[in-house]
Amino acid sequence: MNSEFASAGRTRWGWFIFLALVLLLLPLVSETSTPTLLAIWSLFALSLGLMWGYGGILSFGHAAYFGLGAYTYAITAMNTGESTAALILAILLPALVAAIIGAMMFYGRISDVYMGVITLVFALILFKFMGATAGDAYRIGSARLGGFNGIPAFPLLNVPGDTSIQIFGTGLYYVVVVCLLGCYLLARWVLSSAFGRVLIGIRENEARIELLGYNAPAYKTAIFSMTAAMAGLAGCLFANWAEIVTPSLFGLGQCVEVIIWVVAGGLGTLIGPVLGAVLLGMLKLLLGEQTLIDNSLVLGAILVLVVLLLPRGLVPSVMAWRTRRDRSVAGRAASAGTRRRRASTGAEKP
Amino acid sequence: MDYAAVVGLEIVYMIAFLALTSAGLAVVFGMMRVINLAHGELVMIGGYTTIACAKAGINIYLAMLVISPLVVGLIGLLIERLVVRHLYGRMIDTMLATWGLSLLMVGLVTLIFGNTAVSVPAPISGYQLGSFQMGGYNLFIIAVAVLTVLGLWLLLRFTRVGLIARGAMQSADVASSLGYNPKMVYMWTFTAGAALSGLAGGVLAPLTGLLPSSGGAYIAKAFITVITGGAAVIAGTLSSAVIFGTINQLVSFGSTPVIGEIAMLALAVVVLRLMPQGITGRFFKNSA
Numbered sequence: 001m002n003s004e005f006a007s008a009g010r011t012r013w014g015w016f017i018f019l020a021l022v023l024l025l026l027p028l029v030s031e032t033s034t035p036t037l038l039a040i041w042s043l044f045a046l047s048l049g050l051m052w053g054y055g056g057i058l059s060f061g062h063a064a065y066f067g068l069g070a071y072t073y074a075i076t077a078m079n080t081g082e083s084t085a086a087l088i089l090a091i092l093l094p095a096l097v098a099a100i101i102g103a104m105m106f107y108g109r110i111s112d113v114y115m116g117v118i119t120l121v122f123a124l125i126l127f128k129f130m131g132a133t134a135g136d137a138y139r140i141g142s143a144r145l146g147g148f149n150g151i152p153a154f155p156l157l158n159v160p161g162d163t164s165i166q167i168f169g170t171g172l173y174y175v176v177v178v179c180l181l182g183c184y185l186l187a188r189w190v191l192s193s194a195f196g197r198v199l200i201g202i203r204e205n206e207a208r209i210e211l212l213g214y215n216a217p218a219y220k221t222a223i224f225s226m227t228a229a230m231a232g233l234a235g236c237l238f239a240n241w242a243e244i245v246t247p248s249l250f251g252l253g254q255c256v257e258v259i260i261w262v263v264a265g266g267l268g269t270l271i272g273p274v275l276g277a278v279l280l281g282m283l284k285l286l287l288g289e290q291t292l293i294d295n296s297l298v299l300g301a302i303l304v305l306v307v308l309l310l311p312r313g314l315v316p317s318v319m320a321w322r323t324r325r326d327r328s329v330a331g332r333a334a335s336a337g338t339r340r341r342r343a344s345t346g347a348e349k350p
Numbered sequence: 351m352d353y354a355a356v357v358g359l360e361i362v363y364m365i366a367f368l369a370l371t372s373a374g375l376a377v378v379f380g381m382m383r384v385i386n387l388a389h390g391e392l393v394m395i396g397g398y399t400t401i402a403c404a405k406a407g408i409n410i411y412l413a414m415l416v417i418s419p420l421v422v423g424l425i426g427l428l429i430e431r432l433v434v435r436h437l438y439g440r441m442i443d444t445m446l447a448t449w450g451l452s453l454l455m456v457g458l459v460t461l462i463f464g465n466t467a468v469s470v471p472a473p474i475s476g477y478q479l480g481s482f483q484m485g486g487y488n489l490f491i492i493a494v495a496v497l498t499v500l501g502l503w504l505l506l507r508f509t510r511v512g513l514i515a516r517g518a519m520q521s522a523d524v525a526s527s528l529g530y531n532p533k534m535v536y537m538w539t540f541t542a543g544a545a546l547s548g549l550a551g552g553v554l555a556p557l558t559g560l561l562p563s564s565g566g567a568y569i570a571k572a573f574i575t576v577i578t579g580g581a582a583v584i585a586g587t588l589s590s591a592v593i594f595g596t597i598n599q600l601v602s603f604g605s606t607p608v609i610g611e612i613a614m615l616a617l618a619v620v621v622l623r624l625m626p627q628g629i630t631g632r633f634f635k636n637s638a
Contacts, residue, residue, distance in 0.1 A: 058442060104623060105623075108623050108626060109626055110622060110623070110626045111626065112441070112442065113385065113441065113577060114577060114622050114626055114627075114628075116445070117573065117574060117577045117578075117618065117622060118618075118619050118622055118623075120570070120573075121570075121574060121615045121618055121619055122619070124570055124615055125612050125615045125616065128608055128611055128612050128615070129608075129612055131608070132606070132608040132609075252566055252570070256449060256453070259446065259449075260450075263446055293457075293461075294456075294457035294458075294460045294461055295457070296453040296454070296456050296457040296460075297453070297454055297456075297457025297458060297460075297461065298457070299450075299453050300450045300451060300452065300453025300454030300455070300456070300457060301450070301454055302450070303446060303447070303449060303450025303453065304433060304447050304450035304451055304454065306450075307437070307443050307446050307447040307450065308433065308436060308437075308447065311443060
């Protein structure tokens with residue numbers, strides 16, 4: 001726990017600047033469509049990783065807010081023809097909905113499994129509802145919801161105030177990368193603030209934090225709402241990448257996938273979920289290109305193996321291994337030193 | 351009058367469907383506090399087993415009532431030995447690992463049977479109720495559900511096996527000091543739960559065509575039914591099956607089936623908010 005507090009306080013700025021530079025220079029050497037998608041998934045995983053890894057709250061249906069962000073963007077953009085208001089709404093609406101659901105759960109003292117059901121059920125309700133909205137009767141303003149076919153052909157992001165300059169391709173990549181880096185810094189800042197310390201305290205021992213006078217449900221509702229806003233932003237960016245939104249954004253598959261990324265990458269870190277999303281996302285895209293092995297077979301096997309063999313995830317396991325190695329190297333050096341001293345003193349004895 | 355009878359029958363059928371598909375999950379959750387998210391895929395494999403047997407010329411009742419539970423029970427035994435037994439007491443980890451298993455099984459079945467729907471005709475023909483054509487096979491499902499729940503209750507309440515199982519769940523230490531190995535009890539309980547899932551899958555197979563992804567349709571409903579029911583295996587499952595089945599069908603008849611399902615899901619949220627420990631956390635506390 002101590003080391004975690006230490007690392008939460010001391011951001012490794014060298015690494016962060018290096019990674020930021022790599023991400024910003026990537027378009028010079030590679031196409032940007034796949035990296036954009038991976039960065040969007042990373043942002044989504046980051047939002048769940050922040051809430052689950054530090055607040056100890058597992059939402060089984062985090063995809064609800066991802067999909068809500070995407071749909072909100074698409075519907076608002078179609079109605080206003082301009083993207084700025086749509087982008088802001090796509091962040092605010094998921095945050096608001098999550099605040100209501102979160103308050104209902106946390107003030108109701110609903111425990112972990114039951115919370116899992118409620119969050120999952122909410123995603124399923126949205127999935128079923130959006131799937132049943134085929135036909136002209138279901139429209140919001142000028143946007144037809146379109147059932148399982150979803151909403152295509154909505155206006156893409158544009159430079160705020162000027163609808164003639166659209167952002168897509170490499171431009172979209174830069175927007176996504178800036179959002180990802182910004183959210184990462186925001187998460188780091190939250191965790192190093194007093195709010196973040198209390199949040200980690202709630203994860204460790206909720207009863208003790210409450211006895212110290214903190215209002216745990218308020219803190220949990222706040223982080224739930226905040227990470228839902230991040231997921232909404234990721235969903236909005238995804239809508240711009242895919243240029244269509246469909247009910248599968250809310251689906252069981254999307255809910256599972258983000259959990260797998262976070263678990264595999266590592267709970268209790270911020271870089272872990274990002275890394276998990278990038279690695280498993282690349283694997284998924286690679287598997288999608290061939291038909292020999294079924295995609296879900298591999299993802300399922302990975303999830304089972306990670307839970308059994310690396311229950312703490314990739315990044316924490318590597319970090320623990322490095323600490324162990326450093327310690328044993330230091331230990332060996334120290335014991336070698338004492339042996340040498342003993343040897344030299346021993347030599348003087350007759 | 352006929353219409354009322356049809357609605358009534360459909361409600362009873364829905365309750366039976368929920369109770370049957372949730373029984374396996376309820377045994378494993380209620381007795382062991384383990385949530386098996388691969389439950390839907392166990393049901394799906396039970397269905398595939400029945401269809402494969404029926405196509406191979408085996409009597410379909412033998413296939414669904416005997417072979418499917420056996421096959422799926424064996425798979426459950428395998429899962430318990432290889433994965434679940436390492437994770438007892440870690441509820442979230444168990445859920446994640448079994449979720450992984452569910453994806454794995456979907457992948458395997460896709461590999462073996464392909465991603466196309468398979469089906470088998472129902473062995474009981476329909477009948478006429480007034481001016482309505484009814485599926486006769488639904489009555490068979492209702493009968494199987496009643497017998498399953500009744501059998502489970504008798505087993506847990508009145509037999510030595512049931513006593514040992516309940517004892518090991520209440521206090522593993524006491525059971526083990528009396529000479530019963532709790533680990534073996536867990537193993538057989540999980541296997542029995544899987545066999546019940548296989549039975550449900552086999553019996554339901556003739557009703558709907560099966561896809562490798564069909565398990566997803568069962569897991570959400572079963573999960574909600576069991577968790578809302580709470581810790582008591584039979585009283586919990588029955589009470590939530592009755593509530594959800596009734597609401598689902600009444601709303602479905604009033605509007606569309608999708609709205610019915612949404613009403614059921616929304617109701618689950620409300621019930622859990624009012625009773626955070628499930629229905630049997632508040633009522634029927636001392637039942638099996």
